[in-house]
Amino acid sequence: MRELMTAYYTEAKTAEIDGSKKIAWITSGGPVEPLHAMDVIPIYPENHSAMLGASKMSIEMCEVAEEMGYSRDLCSYFRGDIGSAVTKKSPIPGALPKPDFLVAANNICGTVTKWYEILSRFFDVPLFLLDTPFIHGKITKQSSEYVEAQMRELISFLEVNCGKKFDHDRFKEVAETALEGLYLWEDILATCENRPAPMSCFDAFFFIAPIVTLRGTKECNEFYRKLLAELKQRVEDNIAAVPNEKIRLLWDNIPIWTRLRDLSELFASHGACLVADTYTNAWARTKIEGDDPVKGLGNALHKAYLNIDFQQMIKEVKGLIKRFSADGFVIHSNRSCKPYSLGQFDMARTIQEELDIPTIIIEADQTDDRVFSEEQTKTRVEAFIETVTEKIKKAL
C-alpha cells in the first residue's frame, strides 16, 4: 500500500512540475469520479492532514495557523493543512502539489466550505462548492433536484477548467470502477464480522486511503482485491488481529491519528479488538445507483453519513453493533469535528439503554495532540474494559 500511495503522490508532484495533468484539491466526501473521468489528479487535504498527525507534524503546522490568527478551536485538519501550505512542510517532500482548482462538498461539514474559501483565496484558484442540504428524515424532492442541478454545474465547471468536453462514457466507466471498489471495501470491512476478527479498525484506518483518494481507479480495486483475499485467508486460518480476542468493540468518529499505535496496543493488551467503526464504514455508503450516474453520484453524496440526522445515525450504529457482535461502544468526542461529535452524548445513552451495552467517551482530537490526556484515557479505558468484561461474564 505504501507503494500505491507513493506512486499516487509522485504522479501528482510530477504533474505539478510539468503541467501534464490538472490537479484539484477535493474534500473527502466530494465527487471524485468526474475528476478521474477528466484526467484530473484529485488531492485530499484531509488525508494529508491525517498524515501530518500520524507523522507527529500536526502540532507544529497547527501552530503556524494559529500564528496567522486561526483559532485553536478550529478543525485541526484545516489548521494542519493551511500551516503546511504556507510552510511547505509535510511528510511529502515539498508538501502537497498546488491545485489548479478546488472542489468541496459540504456533506461532511460546514468547515470545508470555509476551509476551501480560504484555499481559493490563498492559491487564487476557482472553487466549486457542492451544496448538499442536510437530510432530516427523508430527502425532499427540492433538495435532491438542487443537488442534481449542481452536479450538472460541476460538469460545466470541469469543462471550463480543463478546457475540454466532459466524457460521459469515461465517467460511466469510472463510476462502475468506483462502485466495484466500494463493494470490495464493504467486503473487506465485513471480514471482521468473523470471530476472531482478522483485522481491527486500526488497520482499516490505514487501509482506507485508497478508497478515499483513488476511488474509481483500477489500482485501487486491484489493491483491495488482494487485501480481501488475504483477509479471507486469515479468517480461514483463524488468525486474529488481536490474539485471544475476548472483547469486540465498535469505534465512533475520526481516528485519533496521533495515537493510533498507543490506543491499538492499549486495547489489545486487554484482549479487546475494535472490530468496526462508523468512520471507515461511512465510505461504503457512497454507492452510485440508477441509470444516470451523474444523478446517482449526487444522490449518493447527498446521503453521506454526516449529512443525515442523528436518529438515522443511531440506527446505523445499532446495525453495526449487531452485525459485528460488538460488546461495547467506544466514542471519540472529537473537538475538531462538530457534525460528528455533537449528539454523541444522546447517542451513547440511547445505545446503552436500548442495546444494553457499555459505552465510553474519549475526549480528544483527530490530530491536535495537545488536547489528549494520556493518563486519563488509559485509566478510563481500563475501567471500561472491566465493565465490558463483567457484562460478558454475566451473559455466559
Added chain:
Amino acid sequence: MGRDEVLKTFEGVVSDPLGSIKEYKEKEKKPVVGYFCTYTPEEMIHAAGAIPFRIIGENKAVERADGHLQSYSCSLIRTGLDLALLGKLDFVDGTVFPHTCDSIQRLSDIWKVNAKIDYHADVVLPVKLNTESAKKYLIEELGAFRKSLDEHFSTTVSDKKLRESIKVYNEMRDNLSRLYRIKNEAPKSITARDVNNCVKAAMYMPVEEHNRLMAELLADLDKGAKDEDAPRVIFSGNLCVFPEILDFVEKAGAYVVGDDMCTGYRYFVTNVDEKKGDDLGPIEAIADRIIKRPICAAKHNPDFDRGEFLKSLAREVKAEGVVFLFLKFCDPHSFDYPRLMKSLDEVKIPHILIETEMDNPALGQLRTRIEAFVEMIRDNR
C-alpha cells in the same frame, strides 16, 4: 410616550425576553414560535398568526445542557438548550431551525428528542447563495415551510397575508435603519446600549407594537445633540450578549456607530422588495432578501466579500476602530477572522478580538482591554 419611556420599555423587554414574549402570548392569544438564526423568515411565521422570537439563552452557568452538548460547542446552543431542558420554554408552541452551521444543525437533532416542544421545523436553507439553482431551491424550501406552517397551525399563509406581514416587517427594518443613521450622525443622542436594546426588542415583542414604539422614539430623539470629537468604533461578529461591552466603549469616551452583527445590523438591513412581492410573489421576494442581505460567515457567496464589506462599512460610518466580538467556538466567524483582520490592516484601522462565553464573561478584564483599545485609537490619530 416620550423617548425615555420607550427606551425603558425596550430595556424591560430585553432584560426579560422570555417573560415579555410570554406576556404577549397571553395578551394577544397567539402562539409563539422560537427560532435560532436571523435567516429565519419571520414574516412567514407572522403570516401564520404566530409571534416569532429569537432564542438566546441566559448569561449564566449551564445546568442541564452539558449532559447533551460538549464543552467545545458555542454558548448560543448550550444556553439555548438549557432553557428548554429547564422547562423555561414550556409555554412555547414551536421552534424553527434554519440551516446555519454544523452546531445549529446538530442542536436541531438533540432538540427534537429532548426539548418537547410541539412544533419543530427544519428550514434547510442553501449554504450557497450565488447561483440560480440555489435560488430555486431556496424558494421551494420556503414553500415547504409555508405548507408546514399551514398544516400545523391550521391556517393558510396566503400571499395576501404574507404581503401584509412583509409590510410590517419592512417598517420595523426601516425604523431600525433610521435609528442607526441617527446614531451615526449624532452619536450622543442615544447610547449604544439603547440602540442595541431597540434591535433586540424587535426580536421579543409583536412587530406592530415595536413599530408603534419606534415611531414615538424616532420623533423624540434629539438629533441636534452636539458631539465632541470622540473616536468612532464599530463591532463585527456574531452575537452581542453582553451589552456591558457597549457601555465600556462609550464610557471609555468612544462611540459605537455601527456593526456587522446578527444581534444588530445584519438582523434588519435590507428590506423585502414589496414590488417584487407583488410581481413575482411574496415567497420569491423573501428569498430575494435572504440572498441579498450582507451574509453571515456561515453562508457561501463568492460575489460577496465580507472583508470588503467591513471596509466599506467602516468607511461609510467613519469608524476608526473595529471590535471583533465572537461567542467562542463559533467556527464560521473564526474562519473569517484572519481575512477580515487583513482587510482592516490594509486601510490601517486598528482592531481588537473579544471572545466571550455566556457562562463566563470575565467582564472586568474586558473593560480594561476596551479602555486600552480606545486609548490606542486616540494615539493612532
